[in-house]
Amino acid sequence: MTGRGRPVAAPGTAAPTAPVPPGGGGRRALAGRVGSTQVIYLALAGVMLVGWVLVAFDGGDFLTLETVVGIQQRSAALGIVAVGQTLAILVGSLDLSVAYLISLTSLVAAEIMAGQDGGIVPGVAAVLAVSALIGLVNGLVITRLHVHAFIATLGTALIVKGVVDHLYDGPAGSVPESFQRLGYDRIGPVPVSALLWAAVAVAVWFLLRRTRLGYRIYAVGGDEEVARLSGVRTGRVVIAAHVLCSVCAGVAGLLLASRLGAGAPTVGTDGGYDLESIAAVVLGGTALAGGRGGVAGTVGGVLLLAVLDSVFNQLEVNAFFKDVVRGVVIVAAVAVYARRTARRRSR
Amino acid sequence: MRALRSMGPILAVLAVLLVLIAVANPFFLEPAGFLAFLKRAAPLVILAAGQYFVIVSGEFDLSVGSLVTVQVVVAARLIDGQEQATWPVLALLIVIGLLVGLANGVITTGLRVPSFITTLGMMLVLSGAVFLWTGGAPRGALSETFRMFGRKDLGPVPWSVLILLAAGTAAILLMRSDFGKRLIATGDNERAAGLSGVRVDRTRIAAFVLSGLAAAVAGILLGGFAGVSAQVGQGLEFQAITAVVLGGVALGGGRGSVVAAMAGAFTLEALFTLLNLYGISGALEFAVQGVIIIAAVAASAVRLPFRRALRV
Secondary structure, eight states, X not given: OOSSOOOSOOTTTSSOOOOOOTTTHHHHHHHTTSOHHHHHHHHHHHXXXXXXXXXXXXXXXSSOHHHHHHXXXXXXXXXXXXXXXXXXXXXXXXXXXXXXXXXXXXXXXXXXHTTOGGGHHHHHHHHHHHHHHHHHHHHHHHHTSOOXXXXXXXXXXXXXXXHHXXXXXXXXXXXOHHHHXXXXXXXXXXEHHHHHHHHHHHHHHHHHHHSHHHHHXXXXXXXXHHHHHTTOOXXXXXXXXXXXXXXXXXXXXXXXXXXXXXXXXXXXXXTTHHHHHHHXXXXXXXXXXXXXXXXXXXXXXXXXXXXXXXXHHHHTOOHHHHHHHXXXXXXXXXXXXXXXXXXXXXX | OHXXXXXXXXXXXXXXXXXXXXXXXXXXXXXXXXXXXXXXXXXXXXHHHHHHHHHHTTOOOTTHHHHHHHHHHHHHHHHTTOGGGHHHHHHHHHHHHHHHHHHHHHHHHHSOOOHHHXXXXXXXXXXXXXXXXXXXXXXXXXXXXXHHHHHOEETTEEHHHHHHHHHHHHHHHHHHSHHHHHHHHHHHOHHHHHHTTOOHHHHHHHHHHHHHHHHHHHHHHHHHHHOSOTTTTTTHHHHHHHHXXXXXXXXXXXXXXXXXXHHHHHHHHHHHHHHHHTTOOXXXXXXXXXXXXHHHHHHHHHHSOOOOOOOO
């Protein structure tokens, strides 16, 4: 898969190099040597340190086994969605339909499993099929009908919301106990859900860094026209990215169904997985315009949000105040990157 | 002439929807029925005009929905039923709208944060802050004078329709002025605009300020029309962006007219009205809405010379 005929461009070089703005060139060039992935992990370490100090002043202990497990468990669902969202954003698109898709797939899983162990395999297969299909629809609408991804996936989101709201008023179906182990079990200090997230992240990292499709995703996101002229079937790449993004959302739906023990029509929107996953991806240093960034940054971005959440929980901060701080942190973090990269070109 | 041609599709869709509404409900053809439709549409049309300024300059404003909620919740708590508090609070609401827009603009241009993230953060901050302040649920009540703008009439014409006319005219005049040309140039090609002497950052900040102002006005109208609730602004940002795109305005900037954006908002509102008339209400309304939005945008993308504008 990786051998000959490595197409077009390697990750990182695919994006058009933006002009160096007058005045700030030297400093930025220096700062540019630290990759954005390192920055997010530095920020993560900083937040953990500040959190640890604050919690210690409050008379608590931040880095207990319990909190670490909690952070892993809380971040797994968002993490899986965000890894998928990374693919959509890298290709120069985005997916606003993931939240409703998560609700839908949690219901599909729980309805098909109906509490029976024998239903697990068909349930998982159905979820993967449904989510792949919706990703395919997103991709086709964007590439064949030339609808902007924002509107296309918003439209799909409304359709899925309509169907889910029409059919369900509340939780439905049930998940057998053996499947609930996915949400709650731990192997030593590591929750199974965190392992699932890690598996998805590694798979997508491998896809991006070691396969042809991965290189093409960077190429199309970097400059679609150049990619097309170099012989990449750009439409197919965009569709593949959307299918994979939706499948990740489906996996997150499975995880949430196993946590709840049932499907829930609002589980995706209550978690705010659509905007939150985009925020995590951008926090991780992936350019919203596509072509630059990667999974490692996204994992850091998700962990940063989770650590923040955990610190707030331990300090018993008001839920609304949490939102305020989260908003400020997201904007501030992205502002830090933006200062480091040269101004994006409008076109 | 060129503007008219590019507006063709949306005006045709709007005309078809209006005819369908009139067939289902003849009352719609009477002045009172039509004015009621305009009154209901006014907040979304004004929001769409504000969002147009931002989108045509190449950015997004996702904070308008939560800004509308903030306006209504703040108004209810500060007025708390006292008539004499109405006018100062109205002035305060306008100032809040302008300040939020200014903050969005300055953060986006000065700190170079993509506006998607800036306004997403603003959305979190605004909704968090207002409920932190009120303790979780809206409190207080609006005064009669405040509610006048959203629901009362001046003679035969509702106040909100007059405000809509004023806002629409102002938006058209703005786009015909030098500012409008600079705005389109900025959205079309920021570098070229900058090199030809446009202060692109200031132009974009002005666009965000206009969007904040539009959200303030829409919030005042919606508060009067629909009353105080924590959900009043929910989803409005997506509706406004959809309306603008329905009007054929390119996401990514530089193309489309403000009249078409407002026509897009009327079309969306006509669609809601029609779905209600034909009894498709509740949940399925969303599904139908989704299909029609994709179809309408796809149709306009086929007709117009296509330009991929994915760069957010």
